[in-house]
Amino acid sequence: MPANYLRRAKQLGGSPEAATNNFQPTSRRNLFENFSVFRGTKIQEETMRTVTSISVSLLLAVAASGATAQQLPAEGKFSISYTLTNSSPVKPISIGKDKEFTVSSSMMTGMNDAGSGLLHNMTGRCLSAVVTDKAAKTIEGHGYCTYADADGDQVFEKTDYNQPSGPTILIQGQWIGGTGKFTGLEGTFEIHHSPLKAAVDGTVQGVGKKIGTYKIKTM
Incomplete structure (x- = not known):
């Protein structure tokens, strides 16, 4: 429990125990929310990498096909x-x-x-x-x-x-x-x-x- 949080609780007439109880759930919730955001970001990054890899493979395949189909000068x-x-x-x-x-x-x-x-x-x-x-x-x-x-x-x-x-x-x-x-x-x-x-x-x-x-x- 941060000291400034306890001081603020005393100023408002609350006990340190109540302040601690009120702080913990909020901290856990924030931690879960932060983890969820982090996990979502990682999934987006993995998805972008996969899409990029597929796009590069398709471009290479098209280039190879174009080279094969190249016609001779007349x-x-x-x-x-x-x-x-x-x-x-x-x-x-x-x-x-x-x-x-x-x-x-x-x-x-x-x-x-x-x-x-x-x-x-x-x-x-x-x-x-x-x-x-x-x-x-x-x-x-x-x-x-x-x-x-x-x-x-x-x-x-x-x-x-x-x-x-x-x-x-x-x-x-x-x-x-x-x-x-x-x-x-x-x-x-x-x-x-x-x-x-x-x-x-x-x-x-x-x-x-x-x-x-x-x-x-x-x-």
């Missing part, structure tokens, strides 16, 4: 690096004196040198037919490739070459269409392909670049 230039792996090369057959024919199925990975855009982080598969003339020291090939992005949209590519055998193959490439965001894709480009020494015997590996322009033709 046209542009590109430089694309790629890797090629054929884990089960087919044994060639003879088609004449010093001539061999073979087919191949290769797994591809494309990376746009700009860090985004056409064929960036896209995987694909190429099928091609190749004729090798050992006497003339030439190699000729024709094929098609299909790439797909994370959304499942596809890019279609055609390849052709006929040149002297050497460490690098210069291939003429052509975009011949696509699906989704790549619908109407067209354009021509050069492919500079370099075969590599395979890490595992009995496999084929290579790297290269695709350099050229593209245009998405609206229907």
Whole structure:
């Protein structure tokens, strides 16, 4: 019991005991009211934190969705690096004196040198037919490739070459269409392909670049 409260009680003609009895209930009530206010404030703070967390999560989800749905510019230039792996090369057959024919199925990975855009982080598969003339020291090939992005949209590519055998193959490439965001894709480009020494015997590996322009033709 505070001394000033007792003095005030005596001045009003009350006893210290009565003053004490009157003080305690009021103090308990004030304590309960203060606790209730404190508890309400804490609940409000927790609620605001929860709402803020949910809002941030929704914003991040919307941003990610927007990035995925981003469309390519209608046209542009590109430089694309790629890797090629054929884990089960087919044994060639003879088609004449010093001539061999073979087919191949290769797994591809494309990376746009700009860090985004056409064929960036896209995987694909190429099928091609190749004729090798050992006497003339030439190699000729024709094929098609299909790439797909994370959304499942596809890019279609055609390849052709006929040149002297050497460490690098210069291939003429052509975009011949696509699906989704790549619908109407067209354009021509050069492919500079370099075969590599395979890490595992009995496999084929290579790297290269695709350099050229593209245009998405609206229907």
